[in-house]
């Protein structure tokens with residue numbers, strides 16, 4: 001079996017007849033890790049997740065889940081292969097209960113015992129979800145609603161969860177809680193591919209960071225090394241420099257360093 005739960009290899013992708021957004025992008029997500037994609041607006045971060053979850057078919061390259069090539073398959077097949085996508089923005093149904101929202105994630109699961117087991121799992125992973133189970137989701141705070149979205153995505157027992165800007169619209173304290181939940185997912189054995197505007201916070205959470213620019217991975221490596229890189233700090237992380245170390249990507253660390 002592959003060392004990676006998700007591999008996006010040399011992906012070229014775009015929308016309709018418009019120019020390519022992804023131009024030879026490679027990202028690999030090892031088991032038991034959080035990989036985050038950071039980069040400027042419009043770099044193609046959300047597009048990477050759409051290719052991974054089958055919402056957008058790549059023009060070339062391959063998508064491999066746990067060693068199986070699933071390139072070109074649609075979202076439902078991708079879900080079945082073990083990829084769950086938590087989209088950008090808020091997707092809870094406010095007029096439905098927390099339970100109803102979470103159970104929507106289990107609509108493809110036929111085995112009732114499995115559903116009950118997953119229900120218990122998500123309630124233990126996200127205690128607030130269990131505590132507010134019977135309440136209307138619209139009564140929860142933004143951060144709590146995000147946890148409902150996470151819980152819903154885990155009902156299919158995914159191998160990899162794709163998270164698109166989970167901190168969007170949240171205050172710093174709530175953002176910290178949401179990132180804590182991302183770590184809890186990772187610690188529970190679920191690999192995470194995370195896209196974030198809040199690059200510094202995301203790298204503080206992630207194991208591996210990838211900086212996207214011009215449709216490909218410009219640099220990648222262990223997240224702490226990227227955080228400590230003053231040049232990257234100035235370019236992508238709001239300019240707060242720390243230690244003068246330069247990140248070195250190695251293949252074993254999922255890293256793909258590409259120039260140009």
Ligand SMILES: Nc1ncnc2c1ncn2[C@@H]1O[C@H](COP(=O)(O)OP(=O)(O)OP(=O)(O)O)[C@@H](O)[C@H]1O
Pocket residue numbers: 015018021039040041042043044045046047048197
């Ligand atoms: N549905 C779409 N149709 C056409 N073009 C799109 C579509 N979605 C995104 N794009 C274009 O693809 C490019 C990359 O967009 P994408 O949303 O992937 O970037 P991003 O890095 O996630 O940006 P941001 O950080 O602002 O969310 C942009 O130029 C955008 O205009």
